Amino acid sequence: MKREFTTHSASETIALGRTLAASLHPPKLVLLRGNLGAGKTTLVKGIAEGFGAARAEDVTSPTFTLIHEYRGPGVILYHIDLYRIETQRELDTLAIDDLIGPDSVLLIEWGEKFPRFVAERDVEIVLENLGEDERGIWVVG
Amino acid sequence: MALILGIESSCDETGAAVVASGEKIISNVVASQIATHQRYGGVVPELASREHLRALVPVVRQALAEAGQTYQSLDAIAVTQGPGLMGALLAGISYAKALAFAAEKPLIAVNHLEGHIHAVLLEAKRKGNGQMEFPVLALVVSGGHTHLYLAAQYDAGWTYENVGRTRDDAAGEAFDKVAKLLGLGYPGGPIVDGLSKHGNPEAVPFALAQMKHRDRNQQGIPTGARVRFDFSYSGLKTAVLRYVQLHNLQASIDARRNALSSIAKPTVEDYLGLCDAQTFNLIASFQRAIVDDLTSKTLAAAREYDAETIFVTGGVAANNELRQRFGREAAMEGLPAHFPSRPLSTDNAAMIAAAAYPKFLAGDFAAMDLSAESGLVLR
Numbered sequence: 001m002k003r004e005f006t007t008h009s010a011s012e013t014i015a016l017g018r019t020l021a022a023s024l025h026p027p028k029l030v031l032l033r034g035n036l037g038a039g040k041t042t043l044v045k046g047i048a049e050g051f052g053a054a055r056a057e058d059v060t061s062p063t064f065t066l067i068h069e070y071r072g073p074g075v076i077l078y079h080i081d082l083y084r085i086e087t088q089r090e091l092d093t094l095a096i097d098d099l100i101g102p103d104s105v106l107l108i109e110w111g112e113k114f115p116r117f118v119a120e121r122d123v124e125i126v127l128e129n130l131g132e133d134e135r136g137i138w139v140v141g
Numbered sequence: 142m143a144l145i146l147g148i149e150s151s152c153d154e155t156g157a158a159v160v161a162s163g164e165k166i167i168s169n170v171v172a173s174q175i176a177t178h179q180r181y182g183g184v185v186p187e188l189a190s191r192e193h194l195r196a197l198v199p200v201v202r203q204a205l206a207e208a209g210q211t212y213q214s215l216d217a218i219a220v221t222q223g224p225g226l227m228g229a230l231l232a233g234i235s236y237a238k239a240l241a242f243a244a245e246k247p248l249i250a251v252n253h254l255e256g257h258i259h260a261v262l263l264e265a266k267r268k269g270n271g272q273m274e275f276p277v278l279a280l281v282v283s284g285g286h287t288h289l290y291l292a293a294q295y296d297a298g299w300t301y302e303n304v305g306r307t308r309d310d311a312a313g314e315a316f317d318k319v320a321k322l323l324g325l326g327y328p329g330g331p332i333v334d335g336l337s338k339h340g341n342p343e344a345v346p347f348a349l350a351q352m353k354h355r356d357r358n359q360q361g362i363p364t365g366a367r368v369r370f371d372f373s374y375s376g377l378k379t380a381v382l383r384y385v386q387l388h389n390l391q392a393s394i395d396a397r398r399n400a401l402s403s404i405a406k407p408t409v410e411d412y413l414g415l416c417d418a419q420t421f422n423l424i425a426s427f428q429r430a431i432v433d434d435l436t437s438k439t440l441a442a443a444r445e446y447d448a449e450t451i452f453v454t455g456g457v458a459a460n461n462e463l464r465q466r467f468g469r470e471a472a473m474e475g476l477p478a479h480f481p482s483r484p485l486s487t488d489n490a491a492m493i494a495a496a497a498y499p500k501f502l503a504g505d506f507a508a509m510d511l512s513a514e515s516g517l518v519l520r
Contacts, residue, residue, distance in 0.1 A: 036318060037379030041309055061310045061375070063318070064285035065152065066226055069515060093192050095228055129379070 005137040006130070013039050013135055014056050017046020020125075020139065024051075026075050026103050029120055031111045034127030039135045040109050043127065044079050047107065053077045062109075066094065076103050082110040143216040143501055144208075146240075147494025148201065150233030151225025151253045152285065155196035156490035157204035159215070163259070163498025164266040168207035169484075169491040172196035193232035201240075204490070212244040219497030222250040222507075223517030230513035238509060249497040250507040254288065254519045255301070256492035257281045260481035261452040263495050267482075274449035274477075278304075280439045283455035283487075284313035284328075287372050289439060290519060291446050298499040301519045304442055305370035312431055313457045315374040319381050319427055323390075323420065324398035326407060333428055334460050335409050336416060340425030347380055347430035349373070370442040372434065381427055388419065428462055436466045443476060451478040459486040 007013045024030060024047065032040045045056035053072030062068045062081040070077040078099050085091050091114060099106060111117035123141040130136050142161050149156040155172040205211065220237035223230055241248040258279045265271050277292040279301075289305030310318070313330060320329025325336075385391060397415045401407050416424075435457075443451060451471050457463065458480050471478035485492060500506075 035382075036322060037375070037382050041375065057308050057371075060307055061314060063314050064283075064311060065224075067515075069227075093228075098228075129382075 003139045007135045013042045014046035017043045018050035021047045021050025026105045028105045028122045030107045030123045031121045032109045038127040051075050078106045080108045145217045145494040147490040148220045148233045149490040149493045150193040151221045154488045155193045157201040158490035159208035160494035163495045166491045168204045170204045197236045217247045219249040221253045223514035227515045247506040251493045251496045252519045255496045257454045259496035260485040260492035261479045264482045277450045278443045278448035279452035281455045282312050282457040287311045297502045307372040309375035324394040337425040337428040340421030342425040342429035344422035345426035349434045370438045432462050456487045459483045
């Protein structure tokens with residue numbers, strides 16, 4: 001199944017994330033694809049709110065910190081950013097398999113760099129910067 | 142004199158240091174610098190538990206050897222409890238606990254962010270002016286963090302209140318992502334800093350989000366909480382990307398990236414030869430926007446909270462323009478601004494051992510069931 005959305009501001013992207021949370025029942029492995037500035041972290045702000053796991057303003061970029069964890073009722077949300085991870089060996093040291101459990105939802109940025117995640121993903125969300133504040137968002141799976 | 146061994150493993154770097162009474166660094170070792178570690182696996186960043194585990198023993202041994210100390214001659218062992226990557230933190234904590242148990246030494250848990258703040262005190266004490274007027278307003282700014290803490294003294298130790306933080310990207314992350322976007326190398330902070338002085342910082346006007354506000358609840362009603370000074374750098378990154386697209390810079394960026402990829406260790410001259418005036422202007426304007434924002438919000442917070450002293454610390458505190466601007470503008474308000482030495486700006490273990498000293502004096506020791514907290518809050 002493929003769904004398509006357009007948002008016109010960061011707050012609309014957050015609102016979309018809130019509604020998407022309802023279709024991401026754990027366990028799930030979700031790939032977030034999109035270039036720099038496409039709105040991946042902004043969408044995660046909404047998804048985390050939708051799960052009741054964090055306030056939008058508490059969700060920040062995991063580029064340096066690599067893995068952020070948010071806990072909500074019946075769900076453990078992991079926001080993972082593989083932007084800095086280049087090799088399989090570096091990926092192995094993150095032990096992402098240890099995070100997968102019955103209550104877990106993994107939202108992975110730059111996961112498409114590794115064929116394993118492309119093969120194993122349950123849902124793929126593609127974001128594209130359409131200019132100014134407009135974003136195209138496609139949800140597959 | 143109290144000798145404290147500090148161990149840091151919260152993110153990319155494994156470090157160990159011996160610091161005397163929170164003011165004199167006897168040794169300070171980080172894994173990426175030592176040959177023994179390179180023999181074990183080269184320059185892979187210490188991304189997580191297994192890398193840290195491999196690095197911990199040689200790093201601690203070297204820190205003790207350089208200090209001329211043994212496990213027995215130490216007075217306490219301090220370790221970073223958080224915030225950071227769970228597996229990475231656990232590696233350091235497990236090792237520190239085992240060491241403390243075996244050597245029968247007290248164990249002290251330290252918040253990584255408090256460590257950064259104490260890196261400033263280490264430098265001030267080295268210069269002989271460790272007496273601070275409180276409250277201290279501390280800007281902790283790095284690749285992973287952008288926080289403003291108001292610090293007060295409480296007995297021997299310090300207490301903290303967060304009065305500002307980033308809503309999206311940390312300032313150091315913006316430096317790295319913009320450098321990569323422009324086909325420059327990693328880490329981006331020092332490169333952008335070095336190239337900025339060759340451009341006109343007023344060439345490209347970047348507007349940054351202003352987020353001074355009172356805390357509001359979900360209905361948008363003020364909660365009566367104190368004024369906050371939050372940061373946001375995600376939009377700035379996107380604005381640079383938009384500038385690149387509007388001015389068709391992509392072809393020259395790709396050419397620069399290709400040229401740099403064939404140079405093992407690019408020098409400043411290499412970068413200078415591969416950038417044109419428009420790129421220098423873009424880089425200088427980007428840095429100016431971040432420096433403006435960090436200084437103006439920090440000083441506004443200092444006025445709001447009647448701070449007597451300003452600290453600027455974390456990896457981005459090594460930035461030259463940021464140091465100059467803070468020095469100048471804080472002085473205009475009659476406030477002293479303190480920085481760590483450049484080597485202590487980035488993650489290190491000396492700051493952990495230094496931050497542990499007031500806890501050592503207070504007998505504030507960790508239990509043997511100490512565990513990592515990836516989202517540990519500084520209070």
